[in-house]
Amino acid sequence: MxxxxxxxxxxxxxxxxxxxxxxxxxxxxxxxxxxxxxxxxxxxxxxxxxxxxxxxxxxxxxxxxxxxxxxxxxxxxxxxxxxxxxxxxxxxxxxxxxxxxxxxxxxxxxxxxxxxxxxxxxxxxxxxxxxxxxxxxxxxxxxxxxxxxxxxxxxxxxxxxxxxxxxxxxxxxxxxxxxxxxxxxxxxxxxxxxxxxxSQQSGVISLSILLAIGTGLFLSGLGMLPKMLGIVLVVVGLLLMIQPLRKLLPAGTLSLRPGLASLIGSRGLFFAAYVCTQNFLVLALTDTKGMSADKAGLIVASAALSWSIIAMLQARWDAADQGRGRHKRIISGIILMLVGIAIMVWIPAINTTLAVLGEIIIGIGIGLAHTVSGTVAFSVVKEGESGQVSGSLQFADSFTPGVAVGIGGAIIAITQTAGMSLQAGITLAMSFNLILLIVSLYASIRTRRA
CATH class of the missing domain: 1.20.1250.20 (MFS general substrate transporter like domains)
Structure with missing residues (x-):
């Protein structure tokens, strides 16, 4: 052959x-x-x-x-x-x-x-x-x-x-x-x-614009917390976002319904955890550890390197087992990301060695989970729905990380207002990433069962 x-x-x-x-x-x-x-x-x-x-x-x-x-x-x-x-x-x-x-x-x-x-x-x-x-x-x-x-x-x-x-x-x-x-x-x-x-396509533009407005209000409100105006904007933004998300994403995505819906939900959550980790790790290394920006950038780049290597290797593994191990690789990838972030979550103890080790492990995890989840999604696409599924995959890669970064930034801002140290604030923000991954792992298990 x-x-x-x-x-x-x-x-x-x-x-x-x-x-x-x-x-x-x-x-x-x-x-x-x-x-x-x-x-x-x-x-x-x-x-x-x-x-x-x-x-x-x-x-x-x-x-x-x-x-x-x-x-x-x-x-x-x-x-x-x-x-x-x-x-x-x-x-x-x-x-x-x-x-x-x-x-x-x-x-x-x-x-x-x-x-x-x-x-x-x-x-x-x-x-x-x-x-x-x-x-x-x-x-x-x-x-x-x-x-x-x-x-x-x-x-x-x-x-x-x-x-x-x-x-x-x-x-x-x-x-x-x-x-x-x-x-x-x-x-x-x-x-x-x-x-x-x-008729099934009607209203997409208006719903998308409404979602963008709601997201903008939500992110703006996060930047104002804990002020009352910030709380109001967050609540209004969330209310505006719910209906468009329910209509525009695969049915059951918000409830992590087994199947394609839970796959899209899992992907959005683990990719958000990855993006947030990269942002907050750089902040921790430069602002709390006094590291130069170029050195912090090199540490973060180690995740990109391991991601690239694993993304290519998984294609060989997929060919070897003819796709039978895809869900196992997604779950393994998320677990590896949990381990990598756990290594770095306690910011007061972070150093160059721990940061590089954590980044390499995270890179391996995202290289498995992200690439394979796309392959699985395309394998279950129904006829005439390629564009919708493609849009859902790209949406998971852009919307959820953007919102998660905003939430993480709000966590840091609130802790600063409360008189806590920046290290404590970033530690809590990194812990939020672990929560995202735990929910993502749950969603991926539901996807496998389906």
């Missing part, structure tokens, strides 16, 4: 194209994180600093959910082209922005485009690759997304310090053009299965 490759003649153009697109999104996101303080200072908008990221997240929610529903009716080719154009326009506007308000608008365009692009990429994977190759392409895609975390911050910092932060945005455009050149012919040939009734 001939071993298939994602770079065989039939798949090569699409594989390279979507990998380049994923690297572009990953690099741009990490690069902006590095240069955001410089941008805010240069444009005299430090008071709007948080909106550099919030605008991206909220627009990404809309882009992911709207495009996810439209793909099943229109196919991914036109929507992928539109997503890249919107993302590119956002980059150009950011590169020439002369005030923070224009920059925030550009970040919203980038977020919408990025969410839509990734949803189209996942749909193409579901439709174009057989089950035996999905583990391989998702492993390569995961590697393509995390590798920029090793070089992105350094390259962005170099461009900003030696020339201008605007080059960070200009420099992404050539890779976008190459990605669309390689992948578009394949996207055009994709045939969509029978679509759902139009």
């Amino acid at each position: 001939t071993v298939q490759s994602i770079f065989a003649k039939r798949y090569a153009a699409l594989s390279i194209g979507i990998i380049l697109a994923a690297m572009t999104i990953g690099f741009e996101g990490l690069a902006v994180t590095t240069v955001a303080p410089i941008i805010a200072g240069d444009l005299q908008g430090l008071h709007l600093f948080g909106w550099i990221f919030s605008a991206y997240l909220l627009a990404q929610i809309v882009g992911t959910l709207v495009i996810g529903r439209q793909i099943d009716r229109r196919g991914p080719a036109l929507l992928f082209t539109a997503a890249i154009i919107i993302f590119a326009i956002g980059l150009i506007i950011a590169a020439v922005a002369n005030n923070m308000y224009i920059l925030i608008i550009s970040r919203a365009l980038q977020g919408f485009g990025a969410g839509a692009m990734y949803t189209c990429i996942y749909t193409a994977i579901s439709l174009s690759y057989p089950d035996s190759l999905r583990a391989k392409i998702l492993g390569a895609l995961g590697t393509a997304y995390v590798l920029p975390s090793m070089l992105g911050p350094y390259v962005a910092g170099l461009l900003a310090s030696q020339w201008s932060w605007r080059l960070v945005f200009w420099g992404v455009l050539p890779f976008l053009l190459l990605a669309i050149f390689l992948s578009m012919p394949v996207f055009l040939r994709l045939k969509m299965p029978a679509v759902q009734q139009a």
Whole structure:
């Protein structure tokens, strides 16, 4: 039996194209994180600093959910082209922005485009690759997304310090053009299965916008806690978010119903724990341990390295057992993440050795759980629902981490207001990540039983 490759003649153009697109999104996101303080200072908008990221997240929610529903009716080719154009326009506007308000608008365009692009990429994977190759392409895609975390911050910092932060945005455009050149012919040939009734698609845009508004209010309120206005905004935001989440996600996601719903819920929770850990570990190392930013970045990059290695290895394991061990690998990955975070959760005792060890273990865990969960999701997609499932996967990767980071930040802020040390606040925030993983583990077990 001939071993298939994602770079065989039939798949090569699409594989390279979507990998380049994923690297572009990953690099741009990490690069902006590095240069955001410089941008805010240069444009005299430090008071709007948080909106550099919030605008991206909220627009990404809309882009992911709207495009996810439209793909099943229109196919991914036109929507992928539109997503890249919107993302590119956002980059150009950011590169020439002369005030923070224009920059925030550009970040919203980038977020919408990025969410839509990734949803189209996942749909193409579901439709174009057989089950035996999905583990391989998702492993390569995961590697393509995390590798920029090793070089992105350094390259962005170099461009900003030696020339201008605007080059960070200009420099992404050539890779976008190459990605669309390689992948578009394949996207055009994709045939969509029978679509759902139009009535089931109605209201997606309004629900997505309502969810974005609710999320924005919720995150804004978290930043104001424990003030009364913050509490009011959190409650109002939650009330606005509940109905859209119930309507737009697979039925039973909020209750972790066994099957695809619990799989999406589990993925959102363990990915949120991963993202939160990376954010708060850097804060702990730099602000409580006096470590330089570049050294802290290298420690965090060790998780990206182990993620990349395991993401590729799991494809071999998947081929060896013909997918029978997929759920076991997801559960094992979540357990490894629990161990890794537990090693680092007590911030007063953290040091370089413990941080590197914990990060490597977390990287192995997320490399297993994240990649394999995507493979499992695509294996159970019903006919005509590839776009919806792709949108749900991308939503789990963007919405839950954004909300969780906001909650973790609120925990730290509240402990500071209560007179506790920063180390104590970060320890509690890291403990919150353990809770997310325990719930995620429960959801993954329910998925396996189904």
